Amino acid sequence: MSNSHPDLNVSFVGEHNQVALVRLTRPAKRNALNDGLILAIRDTFQNLPSSVRAAVIDGEGEHFCAGLDLSELSERDASEGVFHSRMWHAALECVEKGTVPVIAALHGAVVGGGLELASACHIRVADESTFYALPEGTRGIFVGGGGAVRIPRLIGAARMTDMMLTGRVYNAADGERIGLSQYLVPNGTAVEKALELAGRIATNAPMTNFALMHALPRIAEQPADHGLFTEALMASIAQSAPEAKERVRAFLEGKAAKVRKD
Ligand code: 1HE
Secondary structure, eight states, X not given: OOOOBTTEEEEEESTTOOEEEXXXXXXXXXXXXXHHHHHHHHHHHXXXXXXXXXXXXXXXXXXXXXXXXXXXXXXXXXHHHHHHHHHHHHHHHHHHTSSSOEEEEEOSEEETHXXXXXXXXXXXXXXXXXXXXXXXXXXXXXXOSSHHHHHHHHHOHHHHHHHHHHOOOEEHHHHHHHTSOSEEEOTTOHHHHHHHHHHHHHTSOHHHHHIIIIIHHHHHHSOHHHHHHHHHHHHHHHHHSHHHXXXXXXXXXXXXXXXXXX
């Protein structure tokens, strides 16, 4: 897979290229997301090679991502705005509901559309320099990249409302406390930690990863009765895969790792 955009670098890590490292490389503009970059994210996650089992996304320079490229906003009318927002939705859907789990490695600014991109990922690892904001509120606009759907799922509508009404900025520690990131790591180590997690995820049975990406979020939004039914179907599909049988047999024969606390 070659790089399709000058501001997005894709490389592969691991003995079998099983982890894709996708890097925003527009540090002079704080990795602000223009239309070309959004389309490149879409194309990248739509076309990951079949060797890839997990992905990491990070940003070059001092910040993960400054959000929407505001220089492209000024000339857009209302209907163009709808299509623009739908373009972001389609691209971030390719991240969230693509072929492999995606880990965001965060540092510096994770703001506006940058937080929308991070919230489309399955795991967020933040280093101590990370800060989160939704400056849309103070810029007279609204989120348009799926943030209104995904961010309340992480932190609740009340906290998101506060961030947008008041311009509140959360630091890395508070971000972890409220659920914006699942991991908080020392400065400069977010990518390393994200790659370690991705390496582990890449060894899971593909059907388990599929269930976590595609079934769990849907089940979590279904009424309990429907959710339990869907869970039963997903569980039966996952456990019937030959790989699941092999893994369980390996444990019973003492050949697989036990669960241990760190
Ligand atoms: C940009 C952008 C951008 C920086 N669009 N050009 N997002 C925001 O409202 C956040 C706006 N950015 C910032 O608040 C700050 O830039 C940062 C906190 C991210 C970083 O600060 P700093 O001091 O490191 O950098 P800087 O000096 O502010 O910016 C460096 C350059 O990047 C500068 O350009 P230059 O040509 O003068 O060097 C900035 O203009 C440029 N830059 N951020 C365009 N966002 C789907 S809807 C989503 C809606 C949103 O995301 S709205 C929120 C947009």
